[in-house]
Amino acid sequence: MFKKLLACFLLLFLCVGCDNATKPKLGISFGVGPAKRWPVEMNLMVERAKELGMDVDARLNKTDTPKTQTEDCIDMIDNGISTLILVPRDANKTDEILDYARKKNVKVLLYARTILGKNLDFFVGYDTYKIGQSLGSHLSEKTYKGSVAILKGDANDFNVPLLNDGAMKYFQPLVEQGDLTIILDEYIDGWNPEIARKKLTAAIKKNNHQVDAIFAHNDIMAGVAAEVVKELGIKNHVVIVGMDAELPAIKRLVNGTQDATVYMDLKAMAVTAANEAYNLATNKPTNVNAAFDNKSASTIKAYLVNGKIITRENIDRQLIDTGVYTREEVYGK
Secondary structure (H helix, E strand, C coil), rough: CCHHHHHHHHHHHHHHHHHHCCCCEEEEEEEECCHHHEEEEEEEHHHHHHHHCCEEEEEEECCCCCCCCHHHHHHHHHCCCCCCEEEECCCCCHHHHHHHHHCCCCCEEEEECCCCCCCCCCCEECCCHHHHHHHHHHHHHHHHCCEEEEEEECCCCCCCCCCCHHHHHHHHHHHCCCCEEECCCCCCHHCHHHHHHHHHHHHHHHHCCCCEEEECCHHHHHHHHHHHHHHCCCCCCEEEEEECCHHHHHHHHHCCCEEEECCHHHHHHHHHHHHHHHHHHHHCCCCCEECCCCCCCCEEEEEECCEEEEEEEHHHHHHHHHCCHHHHHHHCC
């Protein structure tokens, strides 16, 4: 009897050991700024990956301290991850991460921000060019004559030129006709709101305190734009558009100090990233709805989420009825 119990115990121990040995391990590295979305998306990924049975090492790196993002990734690879979800801080400085991952047979899924000219395993993000077109169309319909300021994101984020190129499809004809004047068109290092504030303030003052529209590449900078307009005492309505549909931006839509933002279903995007990371780790087929051209030797398999333009008129339908925010959060009690 004792021998049978011992044999059963050893068999159980070996099975548990086998399960742990084959359990896929996911690394998540976000090299990001202060936007509120990033911790939320990381938590959603972690939760979903654990539901799928993965071990997870997730690192939110906002300042490159105490470790750089590269050091974080190499550390996770050395600790045995099978797949890495990566949001690069600087898309021009990822060679060491990608080369080391390939050397160690770790698959890399790019999330939200892509990298040009590199062979990648998968990309989950949004169709930035189309979103730029939507924002450009909205802004140019509201302001087809006058002056516009453009607050672009960080120059090292390859989403930034895609977003801008989409908007310029609508701005450029108006510029060429002489109807629209661009008084500011600047990258904002690190998406830093204070840098955006200084550049925007200087541009408006140089233009005799005149501005008719501001195209901000995220809602934090759209908020800065609204503050600058108020601080400079500009009397005309300034059309301000941003991106991310953060709650402060939605409140600005309500009070009329911002005209539009873009909502991406970030929960769906984060969960999709975890699902596809699991598929990569377990050699299962990935779910592909686009082929993304990142200027490498081959197109990258991708899953792209479409954005929705949010204005004061559709807040209830798009954000409250769908449970993104409560009525109390948006309008107060």
